[in-house]
Amino acid sequence: MARITKGILGGFSGKVGTIVGANWRGQDIIRxxxxxxxxxxxxxxxxxxxxxxxVIGFLQPLKNIQTRYFGSGSGSKSRVNMAVSYTISEAIQMTDDIPELVYNKVLITKGDLTGFQNVAAVTQTGNIIRLTWENNFAQGNASENDPVNVVCYCEELDRFEIFESVALRAALTADITLPAIYTGKEIQVWSYFHNSEETQASSSIHLGSLTLI
Incomplete structure (x- = not known):
């Protein structure tokens, strides 16, 4: 692999003869x-x-979140690549040589913002999931203005529902409502905080597998 120093022609993208041009982490390269x-x-x-x-198929809908909130994004790996590497190494189990996701080990975000204290999720009639948590505003780098985010996944439908900034840390509770298509379906639920500046996030927490009513 070689790096292109921009000159008269600059970089290029695509295949030319036996070489391929691309832009990788802000640099034009050829290989x-x-x-x-x-x-x-x-x-x-x-x-x-x-x-x-x-893993790639599962994480693709989360790319926008993980581009911002998975690890530091420093070094040679992008945040998305770090999420893929983590999931393959830590959140996969083999059953008869077939890989399966272990949902309680999956991380949607990975960061240093103070997370939840004693958070729980329960279902309510009408496809509602209710989250509750305890006051930890003064813990670490937490702020009462940190937004709460919820990610839901239905394996049967292979479909995500993402709810961003549904409440603030100070609220101590949040309700989300899923579409009617999920009635009676099993849903995996994760939640995380990010700060008001959207520069930091907590590591996500898996809140369990819930069947909607």
Whole structure:
């Protein structure tokens, strides 16, 4: 891989002959076209490919959140890449050589903002999920003005519902209402805070698997 120093032509994107141009982390680079392998992937490679495909597909709808709030984003890895690496290494289990997500180990966000104290989620009639938590405004870098965010996922429908800034930390409770399509469905629920400046987030917490009523 080589880096392009902008001159008369500058950088380019796409394939030209045997080289490929792209922009990576703000720098124009060129690299040779990869040669296709004639060897079939090993069993270990197939399993790794299956893990990668599962994780990429699952995290894609969360890209906008994780671009802002997963880790520091420093070094050679982007925040999205860090989220993928974490999920593959920490939130996957194998069942008969088939990778499965372990939802209570999945992180939607990863950060240093003070998180929840004794948070809980319960269902209410009408596809409502009610969150409650305790006052920890004075703990660490918490602020009573930190917005609360909720992420819901239904495996049966393979569909996310994302609720941003539904309440402030000071409220100590928040209700979210999901569409009627989720009635009777099992929903995975996560929540996290970010600060009012949207520069920091807490690590998300998995609030359990709830069946909507």
């Amino acid at each position: 040779s076209t990869p040669k296709p392998s004639s060897r079939p992937p090993s069993e270990k490679q197939q399993i790794q490919q299956a893990k990668f495909k599962l």
